[in-house]
Amino acid sequence: MNVIAFLTDWGLSSYYVSVCKSVIKRINKNADIIDITHSAGHFNIKKYAALIFRACRDFEEGTVFLCVVDPTVGSPRKPIALKTSKYNYYFVGPDNGLFTLVIQEFGVEESVELADKRFFYKTDYSSTFHGRDIFAPVTAYISKGINIDHFGPKTEKLVTFEVQKPIIEGNKVICDYLYSDDFGNIETNLSSNYLEHLDLGKKVTVEINGAKNTARVVNNYAEVKKGELLLHIDSSGFYEISANQSNAAHKFNLTDDFEGKVKIYLEL
Template structure:
């Protein structure tokens, strides 16, 4: 039984550890793997990418616990998303937008009302700000211990974050997408996936022009294979390890230098001389 945790709680507080203690209290044999607790505070889009990039590498049956939850204490719903034989317990705010679509037969549920009622009754009377501990971690433990059929209730359509999707531009001459995530190195992960382009378009060496946010990037003229295809300090675009187009400065920090933020638009155009 594997649990994978992703939050914006950071590691300077006990928040993540308390969620682990809650899971292990109900489910002592669980193997808990931290995916990340350093998601930018409240950045659901970034979390959606990071969750996606881990999803299918975890064993079938994994229960992910994803708590980036700016709506804690409001009426936002909890949900449990199933995709490719793995599950995610999370607030219904779009955090599974990518992972929920990467496998066929994905579906989403609310928890059973009697379980929600029971958990609400156990909550400390004063606490309305830590559903990670009081709601989501117990639900994840129940998913591990009791399984989907005893925890999941009503089917729902989960909230989707639109910036995880790319689309052909109107002229058919390229792809429009968004910045989904900045990684540790300042590399920018876009929503343009290698499978969005036909094989000719995705091929290394095909001449392209790229715009990220306000920045035109004429220095990038092809999609490279790896960092070493640029000189140190030089710009490059390449298909990243999760299959999405990434933009980087070799041995530098692209996101910082170009003030790129998640949600910024990205354009890839085929070049006609």
């Protein structure tokens, strides 16, 4: 019995998440569902793509990920299911770029368009709630062991957004701002694999959103004074900018919808 991991941008104040769980349970009453998040803001496909990628690696092989961030539901974007080459993960959701990072990192063993209405919740399915009507039931069938090639025709090419790799120019590293977490920790796409480890204890200057602040390269939050900025490799293997027991995002005046670059100036 595979675990189902569930992520949406629907928020928790309405009933949408619950009825998807109900639909899953109607098909697979022993389904074991773990919520990743439903409340990291609306519509931001790149942010949720990063959350999916970071979360999924701590799930077991064979986990079925039901991921619905779907601002263009009802448009011609395809509903899909895919199986990754590495880890044998299953991802079910819209073909709108949400799975860009897992596709790039794990490879696609197989992917299909969800077309066979026998696997839908209702054959007269709604045009605005594919989560309940298409994605949840297909997820439940996968968790029961149905092979994804039953759900529809193979897809040729999946939608992905362009991922910009970090750039090193002299003493400057430029990478993407991805999102800030609940603590105000600033998440980047600068992987520990990509950059050689920075010297612990050194100071760097971090520039985001026009604001520059000094941060110290450390292993732990507690190595700098309360409120001070630090740069470290977080538990997902990416560099993170944090403030010890404080909110780093506030120090750069970042709002939820900020998009842009993180520039790190190394002390030489």
